[in-house]
Amino acid sequence: MLQVAVFVCVGWLLSVCLHEFGHAIVAYWGGDTSVKDKGYLTLNPLKYTDFNLSLVMPLIFLLLGGIPLPGAAVYIDHRRLRSRWWKSAVSAAGPFASILVAVLLTISFRFGSSLPLVEYRWIWPALAFLIYLEVYVVILNLLPIPGLDGYGIIDPWLPPEIQERSRKFGQYGIFVLFVLLWFVEPFNRLLGEGAFSISQMLGIPSQMVGMGYRLFNEWAKVLLVVAIVIAIAVRQLTKKPHEKWYEQGNGRIRGRKYEEAIAAFDQAIRVKSDFPEAWYMRGYALLQLQRYEDAIAAYDKAVEIKPEYWEAWYDRGIALEIVQRREDAIYSYEKAAQIKPDFHLAWYKLGVQLNHFQRYEEAIAAYDKAIEIQPYDANIWTDRSAALGYLKRYDDAIAAGEKAIKINPKLFFAWYNKACAYAELGNVELAMENLQMAAKxxxxxxxxxxxxxxxxxxxxxxxxxxxxIGE
Structure with missing residues (x-):
């Protein structure tokens, strides 16, 4: 029935929007306020990073065989999230939103299926099938495969070398999943049976799910063609040229194709020269290519157009720090912290640069601001320990080092700074004990x-x- 196919597809698109909104709102709470500027908090599907991957591709997979592959998440700048906990929470937010949708649909089914709506009786198998799909995609999304939310939840807690390898593999994760679902029957059957079992636990009869699937499939292929045509038309009619180039650039950034990203951002800037986001992302791509002076010039344009663009001020500081223009870097970090006072990394980076100029009291004040916002960053405590040591406040330096070690016992300089402080105090035994840990x-x-x-x-x-020391 056409009504069933339309109902399931519309319901699925709305649920994908909520899934992506879940990622975005938690990212916003966790410190990445750029999601608001990108329009991710509007529930407008056209604002997502990649319309095709986020909405069109899941719909196509759904229509081809009832396999709702998840779409790409909105573009989250994980550097701005306050901690590993927030990074995990952002990944978990999408599946949680899907669970919430499944629960709400289940309540609607349980209370509504007994109503005598004869002319709308098709809606109950359609709803049953949609609930099954929601359950299926939650299971699917929680698989620990790079590129999926399940892996995103555990990724922040893995060793850095594993994280780096997984990021390189992440862009292919969706294709690996596609192969597993279409060509590895036991894997597909296991997921399907798991979704059926959970649906039955929710009170959704398997016969009703099966009926909904059969009714859906009657019109799936026709609706597929219509959906693709509509998606292309909407895409062409609603996007301005500079926005299209900008989104293409973001897509290339996700694929680590930075030269192609720069070319796309250049096209966006040619169309709209006062487009600060395009200048900023151009700077980001140049930064990844280690073209630091060019990156600084791009960030300069971004903040010239949008003086309150704290992200651009912060990244400008990073580039300036790398080329050792440290005083300029201090100014950039100060601007970022002034505009966005709850962004702990701006305060931390400011402290690092002040420390370099032996402005230790100011550096400690900056570290304290960072710690006030994010008390569980071991690097901040470690650098604070070093600054306190330079001021000969050795007991405070030891206490800061112990804080760092409690958070991350594998941080070399936390042990080393403690050893320095103990040596300065004349405590040879504890100095050697900490030095041995650092050497290990x-x-x-x-x-x-x-x-x-x-x-x-x-x-x-x-x-x-x-x-x-081997002497």
């Missing part, structure tokens, strides 16, 4: 630093120290 974590870095560090001048004559 990174022997080469330890030797490179300890051999010339004046903090250890008072203990260099000790046999244990000489043995540890």
């Amino acid at each position: 974590l990174d022997a080469e870095k330890f030797k490179e630093n300890a051999k010339k560090d004046p903090s250890f001048d008072s203990i260099r004559h000790h046999q244990a120290f000489s043995k540890l």
Whole structure:
């Protein structure tokens, strides 16, 4: 029946929108306010990063065989999220939204299927099939495959080297999933049976799901053609030329094709020269290509057009820091922190640069602001420990180092800074104990630093120290 096919497709598109909105709203709460500027909080499907992957492709898979492959998530800038917990929460938010949709649909089915709506009796098998699809996609999305939300939940907690490898593989994850679903029958059957079992636990009869699937399939192919035509027409009619180029550039960024991304952003800028987001993303792509001066010039244009563009000020600071224009970097980080005072990384980076100029009191004040916002970043505590050591506040330096180690016991400089403080206090035993831990974590870095560090001048004559540095 045509009504069933239309009902399921419209319901599915709305649920995908809610899924993507779930990612965006949690990202916004977690610190990435750029999702608001990109329009992700409007529930407008045309504002998503990739309309084809987020909406059209899931619909096509659904129409081809009732397999609702999840669409691409909205573009989240994970650097701006306050912690690993927020990164995991952003990934979990999509499946949670799908679970919520399934629950609401189930309530509607349970209370509505008994109503004597004879002329609308097709709606109940349609609703049953839609609930099954929602359950199926939750199971699917929670699989620990790079590119899916299930992997995104655990990714922040994995070692950095595994994270880097998985990001390279992530763009192919959806294709691996497609192959598994279409060509590995036991895998597909396992997911399908799991979705059926959960649907039955929710009170949805399997016969009703089957009926909904059969009625849906009667018009699926015709609706597929109509949906594609409508999607292309809407895409062409609603997007302005500079927006199309901008979105194409974002797509190339996700695929790590930075040269192609720059070309797309250049096209957007040619159409609309006062487009700050295009200048900013152009700067981001140039930064990834290590073309730092060009990146700085792009960020300069972005903040010239939009002075309150804190993301551009922050990334400008990163590029300036890399080329060792540190005073300019301080200014950029100060601007970012002034505009976005709850962005802890701006305060942290500001502290690092102030520390470089031996402005230790100011650096500690910046670190304290960062810690106030994000108390569980071990790097901030470690650098704060170093600044306190330079001020000869050794007890405070040790306390800060202990905070860092409690958060991340594998942080080399947290142990090393504590050893420096203990050595300055004349506590040889604890200095050596911490030095041994630092050496276990990174022997080469330890030797490179300890051999010339004046903090250890008072203990260099000790046999244990000489043995540890290999002298």
